[in-house]
Amino acid sequence: MSASSGVPDGRRPTLADVAARAGVSTALVSIVMREAKGASAATRERVLQAARDIGYRPDARARLLRSQRSRLLGVQFGLQHPFHTDLVEGLYAAAEPAGYQIALSAVAAGRGEQRAVETLLDDRCEALILLGPQAPAARLAELAGQVPVVSVARRLRPSIPGLEVVRTADDKGARQAVDHLVELGHRDIAHIDGGRAPGAADRRRGYRTAMNRHGLAEHIRIVPGGLTEEDGADAARALSADRPRPTAVLAFNDRCATGVLDVFLRCGIAVPDDISVVGFDDSHLARLAHIDLTTVGQDIPRLAQLAVGRAIARLEADETADETVAVGEQVIAPHLVVRSTTAPPR
Amino acid sequence: MSASSGVPDGRRPTLADVAARAGVSTALVSIVMREAKGASAATRERVLQAARDIGYRPDARARLLRSQRSRLLGVQFGLQHPFHTDLVEGLYAAAEPAGYQIALSAVAAGRGEQRAVETLLDDRCEALILLGPQAPAARLAELAGQVPVVSVARRLRPSIPGLEVVRTADDKGARQAVDHLVELGHRDIAHIDGGRAPGAADRRRGYRTAMNRHGLAEHIRIVPGGLTEEDGADAARALSADRPRPTAVLAFNDRCATGVLDVFLRCGIAVPDDISVVGFDDSHLARLAHIDLTTVGQDIPRLAQLAVGRAIARLEADETADETVAVGEQVIAPHLVVRSTTAPPR
DNA sequence: ACATGAGGCTAGAACGTTTTACAATCGACG
DNA sequence: CGTCGATTGTAAAACGTTCTAGCCTCATGT
Incomplete structure (x- = not known):
């Protein structure tokens, strides 16, 4: 029995209701609601008032059923x-x-x-x-x-x-990451890739060319990964058993990197002391201070x-x-x- | 010039197009598309075939404009x-x-x-x-x-x-958290609240009654917080300056707790050695092994x-x-x- | 032979908008 | 004084569906 709506029965108010109340045609109400031209200031105000009175809201579906553009x-x-x-x-x-x-x-x-x-x-x-x-x-x-x-x-x-x-x-991003790591003195840099995920191929390629360019071809190591924490964790487990263990890892993305961090943490491998980790995306995740991940930022x-x-x-x-x-x-x-x-x- | 759609011009195919191609009325096509009864198996198949041929998909807007139920x-x-x-x-x-x-x-x-x-x-x-x-x-x-x-x-x-x-x-959840901390031996337990956020009042009350029930009334300390990492960080900064510093903190939610962890980490306050932290929600966040937060789980x-x-x-x-x-x-x-x-x- | 009923199908009216085409009014201009 | 062009308004036709009513046809029971 809520009388908040101006129409007697439960129906949602329509153009016709507004038109009836304002004593004009529905077409005119439509004009006013769309802020189109073709209505005088006076009636415009009268229609708007009527609409407010009965709590009218245009029906998005009907609206775009008629107008070709749905925006x-x-x-x-x-x-x-x-x-x-x-x-x-x-x-x-x-x-x-x-x-x-x-x-x-x-x-x-x-x-x-x-x-x-x-x-x-x-x-x-x-x-x-x-x-x-x-x-x-x-x-x-x-x-x-x-x-x-x-x-x-x-x-x-x-x-x-x-x-x-x-x-x-993406390739450039991977290259930036590798450059940064090399500059820090790393040589044995692994990449946990994203498999068939979007961008993965480019990042892989960027990593590879950067490594080559730095004369580190023989250190190229690509571990199959993915885009979730779980993928990162799996890869990190594989990596931590490897000998020699790489001194730095470029993960496919931030989520993947987070999984990597987890595993290293639990294995007692210190980051960044024992191994450096770089993510990709600079999403919210990377910025959490507890994670505080070096990462390739996308704008x-x-x-x-x-x-x-x-x-x-x-x-x-x-x-x-x-x-x-x-x-x-x-x-x-x-x-x-x-x-x-x-x-x-x- | 993509001929993937069966209608000559750019229009999306409609009921009428299907009807024309199958040689039936639009009403019947509607019946078939809705899997309503009233069509023979034979025509049903014929209509479906026609629909497939021209790549027809019902228009959700028109559909629910007409039928009162939008589901x-x-x-x-x-x-x-x-x-x-x-x-x-x-x-x-x-x-x-x-x-x-x-x-x-x-x-x-x-x-x-x-x-x-x-x-x-x-x-x-x-x-x-x-x-x-x-x-x-x-x-x-x-x-x-x-x-x-x-x-x-x-x-x-x-x-x-x-x-x-x-x-x-929520009150029960807060109580569980306090019980857990008391059981571990904590007495000086603070609560970073959620201000006016949903659930905050209940969690505050749950914390308060639990503290009272354990005879820790004089240790009740409620720090104004909020529901983001930033809110948690602010509260943690305030808290870490306090003397005596509490030995445990119940944060409003996981995001807030994450902010708390961040600040403690950066101040050199060890968790859980120097101070215990409990979150709320058991969202994805809490499960990240790098955070690995004790938290009150919601189902x-x-x-x-x-x-x-x-x-x-x-x-x-x-x-x-x-x-x-x-x-x-x-x-x-x-x-x-x-x-x-x-x-x-x- | 004739009502009865059920199955299969259709015409046409909704649904709540926008749009098109046109009508009325009015001031101004020739 | 008629004509023009704005301005303000309206009636009615879309848009692509679903729904109501009703029309056939055919089998069935009496």
């Missing part, structure tokens, strides 16, 4: 990846001022990318922003055929039409800004049939953040 | 709270088998609860599941007047109609399951005008998880 950007992200949640925060910040909404769809245990993307598509998102997508390139190409797609942090053949890539120069706000920018550019271009948007790929530079998990070898 | 549960969560992301994972797992969809709306820097809830409402969610909402009770009551609301982890006057509460027995999958269950119960009850759902509040027991940040005092 909705679908975002797929990994719930448990700090790097992704940081990115999402940036995406909100970039999209809302530009007049676009974000629709979130999480990838989690029991909910794969396929499912995540499907729900976004069903919601009629105009473009898809995929954070570190793992789907096969063919699948992404297929998607890009239906709707503009921005892949963040995953490199892809730039020739796929309708597909934009925004990413950090997260920038990545988010660019991703939204590319998606929107694509949309507005499609609208005007303007073909001058063929950028395809934006690569931005990483920068090393030195914290306390790296030091000269003993 | 959509709106979830408000804090992007940066591991406890929340863990919960969201559980919510997906609970909702999808029940035939409900989850719509996510994040609270983040620059995007408050008000905004988060508004977008959910605009999307015509049938019910709202709010994770640790901080909004004033009056606001929540107002919301609950419009739509069933489930508050997770935030206690509220159970008398508010349309509002369900699912939470952990996250259970909380999620119950939250979805209550929301759905409410909806189905409203539907049948059945008034037997007045549960209002579900409180579930916490359990202490002992890890490596607690030990007997020196």
